[in-house]
Amino acid sequence: MSFQPPRRVLMGPGPSDVSERVLSALARPTIGHLDPAFVGFMDELKDLLRFAFATKNELTFPVSGPGTAGMETCIMNLVEPGDEVVVAVNGVFGGRLSEMTERVGGKAIRVTEAWGRPVDPGKIQNALKQHPAARLVAFVHGETSTGAKSDALELVKIIHEHGALALVDCVTTLGGCPLEIDAWQIDAAYSGSQKCLSAPPGLSPVTFGPNAIKRIEARRTPVPSWFLDLRLVMAYWGGAKRTYHHTAPINALYGLHEALLILKEEGREQSWDRHQRHHLALAKGLETLGLSLFVEDSARLPQLNAVSVPPGVDEALVRKRLLDEHGLEIGAGLGELAGRIWRVGLMGHSARVENVVNFLDSLGKVLGKATEPASEAARKVLS
Amino acid sequence: MSFQPPRRVLMGPGPSDVSERVLSALARPTIGHLDPAFVGFMDELKDLLRFAFATKNELTFPVSGPGTAGMETCIMNLVEPGDEVVVAVNGVFGGRLSEMTERVGGKAIRVTEAWGRPVDPGKIQNALKQHPAARLVAFVHGETSTGAKSDALELVKIIHEHGALALVDCVTTLGGCPLEIDAWQIDAAYSGSQKCLSAPPGLSPVTFGPNAIKRIEARRTPVPSWFLDLRLVMAYWGGAKRTYHHTAPINALYGLHEALLILKEEGREQSWDRHQRHHLALAKGLETLGLSLFVEDSARLPQLNAVSVPPGVDEALVRKRLLDEHGLEIGAGLGELAGRIWRVGLMGHSARVENVVNFLDSLGKVLGKATEPASEAARKVLS
Numbered sequence: 001m002s003f004q005p006p007r008r009v010l011m012g013p014g015p016s017d018v019s020e021r022v023l024s025a026l027a028r029p030t031i032g033h034l035d036p037a038f039v040g041f042m043d044e045l046k047d048l049l050r051f052a053f054a055t056k057n058e059l060t061f062p063v064s065g066p067g068t069a070g071m072e073t074c075i076m077n078l079v080e081p082g083d084e085v086v087v088a089v090n091g092v093f094g095g096r097l098s099e100m101t102e103r104v105g106g107k108a109i110r111v112t113e114a115w116g117r118p119v120d121p122g123k124i125q126n127a128l129k130q131h132p133a134a135r136l137v138a139f140v141h142g143e144t145s146t147g148a149k150s151d152a153l154e155l156v157k158i159i160h161e162h163g164a165l166a167l168v169d170c171v172t173t174l175g176g177c178p179l180e181i182d183a184w185q186i187d188a189a190y191s192g193s194q195k196c197l198s199a200p201p202g203l204s205p206v207t208f209g210p211n212a213i214k215r216i217e218a219r220r221t222p223v224p225s226w227f228l229d230l231r232l233v234m235a236y237w238g239g240a241k242r243t244y245h246h247t248a249p250i251n252a253l254y255g256l257h258e259a260l261l262i263l264k265e266e267g268r269e270q271s272w273d274r275h276q277r278h279h280l281a282l283a284k285g286l287e288t289l290g291l292s293l294f295v296e297d298s299a300r301l302p303q304l305n306a307v308s309v310p311p312g313v314d315e316a317l318v319r320k321r322l323l324d325e326h327g328l329e330i331g332a333g334l335g336e337l338a339g340r341i342w343r344v345g346l347m348g349h350s351a352r353v354e355n356v357v358n359f360l361d362s363l364g365k366v367l368g369k370a371t372e373p374a375s376e377a378a379r380k381v382l383s
Numbered sequence: 384m385s386f387q388p389p390r391r392v393l394m395g396p397g398p399s400d401v402s403e404r405v406l407s408a409l410a411r412p413t414i415g416h417l418d419p420a421f422v423g424f425m426d427e428l429k430d431l432l433r434f435a436f437a438t439k440n441e442l443t444f445p446v447s448g449p450g451t452a453g454m455e456t457c458i459m460n461l462v463e464p465g466d467e468v469v470v471a472v473n474g475v476f477g478g479r480l481s482e483m484t485e486r487v488g489g490k491a492i493r494v495t496e497a498w499g500r501p502v503d504p505g506k507i508q509n510a511l512k513q514h515p516a517a518r519l520v521a522f523v524h525g526e527t528s529t530g531a532k533s534d535a536l537e538l539v540k541i542i543h544e545h546g547a548l549a550l551v552d553c554v555t556t557l558g559g560c561p562l563e564i565d566a567w568q569i570d571a572a573y574s575g576s577q578k579c580l581s582a583p584p585g586l587s588p589v590t591f592g593p594n595a596i597k598r599i600e601a602r603r604t605p606v607p608s609w610f611l612d613l614r615l616v617m618a619y620w621g622g623a624k625r626t627y628h629h630t631a632p633i634n635a636l637y638g639l640h641e642a643l644l645i646l647k648e649e650g651r652e653q654s655w656d657r658h659q660r661h662h663l664a665l666a667k668g669l670e671t672l673g674l675s676l677f678v679e680d681s682a683r684l685p686q687l688n689a690v691s692v693p694p695g696v697d698e699a700l701v702r703k704r705l706l707d708e709h710g711l712e713i714g715a716g717l718g719e720l721a722g723r724i725w726r727v728g729l730m731g732h733s734a735r736v737e738n739v740v741n742f743l744d745s746l747g748k749v750l751g752k753a754t755e756p757a758s759e760a761a762r763k764v765l766s
Binding site: 002003007012015017031036096201247254255 | 384387418450479
């Protein structure tokens, strides 16, 4: 029988709600990946990605796989066996970067931080002093597992002072908070389609600056993956002649293109502002409900709010009731934060006043609290 | 501006035409990859894939990437550094298998065959005699680059007599001609969503039998890719507890599910028959137009017809005119067959009488021939 998904409001760590406009773009007729009409479409899509990333980088395109494939594209192409790589680990995704580094024969120098805290620039500096041969530093801009945002601009400065390249995970931050690839001189970055861009999951925008490209061109060893080898992929996505590498996911790309158009129509800064305002409203409402955010004020990701589970509350039951009774999806804690936090996303199309109010009402009801003061407080912030 | 794709009839080497029913499935609301409703959907999808592959293999699921990602999933998980792997190369995709093998440190023993010819079982037997340590043989069931089908049943028998495992590329064959994973004892196989299943490109169904799983479980080295590591992926796709690995491409999976339902409603054997009948009709019509197929009769893939370009004909101009004047996409030759063949697909939803007739009419016009006798001849085969 055909699958009819239940109606949900997606306020977890992603996927976020996909608008009708993007959904209907997905359903446009499939055309060939070498069709001349598709070649023009690809150029537009790359331009829109450059807008989202705030970059002029020529090598900017969506990897044909989820964010994890984008992450691995970066690691596989930028790391060679024996390379020392400083990896900041303050959550699940920093850990994943470190594991990918080791799998391709790199030596991961892990700079750890308590989960929920931003990456400490001083510790990165120390690691680079102790490991002067390190040629790459990888860190996560917004840790989706904890809701903590790190100071990417400051970190990149330190990394460059030590002559290393900066690889930045922007999966959750792209489109949802300030991020400027060129102004901040980020050398390489990857993101995902299903967070603040609000396209369906399955694509991973990536961008590479001139120094990252030089590094890739100077490789002494082949990239272990044929699928993710940038030199091969770019024969299709770049240049004048589109040489077949793999068959591009046509309809998914229609969706991403439409989602990026929506971002461009709204404006990059306007979208950042919208996320921030709805975050502040949500935070106010949560406070009114007697709940607190897990991450300190200065490092909070507006688009992903880690809420501390109050003592004595069955966190899984709360999530189940929100889903079953209110059609509302929020996320559980991952790894060492399992059972300790809820992750409440306000990403892209999900960052709307009706979602903030609806969530506060629903959560209040499930927790057996008076709901009006909370939604009132949230509305006031947004008015 | 929103992208509005031109109307095309897709009769190239894939993607094939996607039906309205599958397109509309893509546009259903996105839900979370850990939603309980999605978990049930995943089980159904795996069952439908088992039906398509004719297998009971538990480890059967769609890789979150195009066919190339499925190919690499198989090679990366089944090959370890130093392993000898016999790879049959009779077209582009056999060559790709060989290259992937080398990239992960395997030693590819290439058994070559002229493009357009099926893999020679005798040569595979000789290679296995000369390389008794070879633990895996990889070959392409239907070479999309040439239109040649190899005798998979015969090849697997020989491979097993020598104690090796058989990895089979079924990208173009799944759903379009006889293929039975269990009855033929194929150990591992991968396919693509965009050929005879007629879903959009971007997903790669894979299946692994018990001996392939034993091989993977006995690995001494980690899989170089974290994204494609089956032991990690299966924590999400298999077992009772769906542990997050990467965010599944929700909407693309809706489309694949719907496409597989359509295959199940028609019947596996009925679909194979339909492809064969339309192929025979096309072949008859081409013959009437004075054209000939590149592959010998006994090895022709019904779903992908390599047509020899007649002397003196500008093959690229013919394709351009078919596209511009008739909205009809066919494929060019790849590699050493560039300029020598056209590749005419009759895959999945594209394998319909109106497409056969329309193509013969359009091609006849472009070549300046009388078109009625050809479409008449084709219709007669199908009546």
